[in-house]
Amino acid sequence: MCSSDLRGETDLPERRKFVYGGDVSAERDTDIALARISAAIGEPARARMLLRLMDGHARTSTELSVVAYVSPSTASVHPNRLKL
Numbered sequence: 695m696c697s698s699d700l701r702g703e704t705d706l707p708e709r710r711k712f713v714y715g716g717d718v719s720a721e722r723d724t725d726i727a728l729a730r731i732s733a734a735i736g737e738p739a740r741a742r743m744l745l746r747l748m749d750g751h752a753r754t755s756t757e758l759s760v761v762a763y764v765s766p767s768t769a770s771v772h773p774n775r776l777k778l
Contacts, residue, residue: 739764740772 735741739762746761747753759769 734776737772737775739768740775743769743772744776 735744742762743758746758755770755773756766758772759766762769762772764772
């Protein structure tokens with residue numbers, strides 16, 4: 695006997711439910727968007743630059759290179775990866 699039978703919930707197969715009964719299916723577009731965001735901030739230098747920019751102040755690539763521990767020319771390329 696599966697746990698959903700005990701609760702009287704048989705609308706979705708057991709493998710598609712969380713412990714609390716929520717549906718685990720996701721929209722395909724949501725999966726793609728999340729993967730793109732993860733790839734964009736997955737590089738530690740970009741993540742450090744993004745964290746610094748989240749305060750709303752504009753910064754030059756030289757300033758961002760200091761917090762990201764990269765050269766200014768490398769820092770100027772990273773923001774393009776953050777454009778989604």
